[in-house]
Amino acid sequence: MADAISKATMLRFPAYLRYLKTEAGRGNKYISSAVIAEAMGLSAVAVRKDLAGISSQPGKPGSGFEVSELIADIERRLGFRSRTNAAVVGAGRLGRAMLAYDGFEAYGIHVVAAFDVSPVVIGAADGKPIYPMERIFEVVRREDIRVGILTVSRENAQAATDDMIKAGIGAILSFVPAYVHVPDGVLIRYEDLAASLAGVCGGLLLSE
């Protein structure tokens, strides 16, 4: 690849994308790094440096960057142009909330189904099917599901993860407050809601 983009920058791209889409929705055609920085709490220099890595069209002095170009560039870089199917594993309250959440679509992610061991929640929610856990192997293959959202209980986390991987899922976003073991080649990221909130509380004491 041309110029390696830093990991930190990569992590910021989804946030840029969200902001830029908001601006596009307001009808703004051009936007300057200073405006983006102000809105997102970054420095203008940082924004320019981040954008320099992916913008196909350079920003124009005097007016700034073309919003639609930037959106296209970021989406292309992040691979959002291609559809990715996802599934929720664990159809509890949080899992069903994820199943209903419509924000994923903007990133080209389609949550197409959920799975749960407990028979009481089998059925459908928001027009999306909830399957019994044992059907995960068949459904993942049929629906070409690549990503899993793990929202089971702590006790079931490892077993559910094993099944997901065995079914062919290669990337997992886990909301379970426990570490699970995954083989090499499987990507797992932990989203610890409690820790995030705790971080906010703790942040009250810090400067940032």
Place this chain on the structure above:
Amino acid sequence: MADAISKATMLRFPAYLRYLKTEAGRGNKYISSAVIAEAMGLSAVAVRKDLAGISSQPGKPGSGFEVSELIADIERRLGFRSRTNAAVVGAGRLGRAMLAYDGFEAYGIHVVAAFDVSPVVIGAADGKPIYPMERIFEVVRREDIRVGILTVSRENAQAATDDMIKAGIGAILSFVPAYVHVPDGVLIRYEDLAASLAGVCGGLLLSE
């Protein structure tokens, strides 16, 4: 203060805490940096450096760190020993899931109430009251609520945030996919579920 602890380390502490509590639950009294590193996907050196900043007792060569000491140290540093009250604003699906989520207790955070503009959800869920939005001013004061969890729709985000701040909330964790403006002194952190998931998808292509 003695030695400034890096921001990156601070962000890792909640994860350490979670892991250490798991180990404590298994009855392990001592743990080595190598074991922690292996479980959490870090290097042993990094773990030792992080822990050096907060451990009141130094780790003992040959056996490692005392788990209960570490937990106490981290909790003390993060201020989890004192109770913090929180409230959910926006009692939709995600909001009610947050209201019911019991993982916050482990960090000394107590979600005591929710607020919503829509009358249909006013009432109570999981033994916790859901108030109409206009009562936020009174309830926040009475219950000494310090932190807010924002789960309203994009359209209502700014108005809800303004009310939260006016009511006296100084720290917000927002799940709304839009940036809102807050005055200086108010801490807001965005938790973008879609972006997180997108990051996992994108991460499939990267090396990490």
Place this chain on the structure above:
DNA sequence: TCGCTTTTGATATTTTTTTATCGATTATTA
């Protein structure tokens, strides 16, 4: 057209974070 303002992009600098190395200390075992 001309000067002024805005805004970029490149380079350089500083800060932060990660990683490596190594002697010293403690447990373990024979």
Place this chain on the structure above:
DNA sequence: TAATAATCGATAAAAAAATATCAAAAGCGA
């Protein structure tokens, strides 16, 4: 008790990221 293995803490080096500076290009108004 003595040798061996495990583990730490401190220091140093390397890598990554954030921040500052500034000349040049593009718009804007007179």
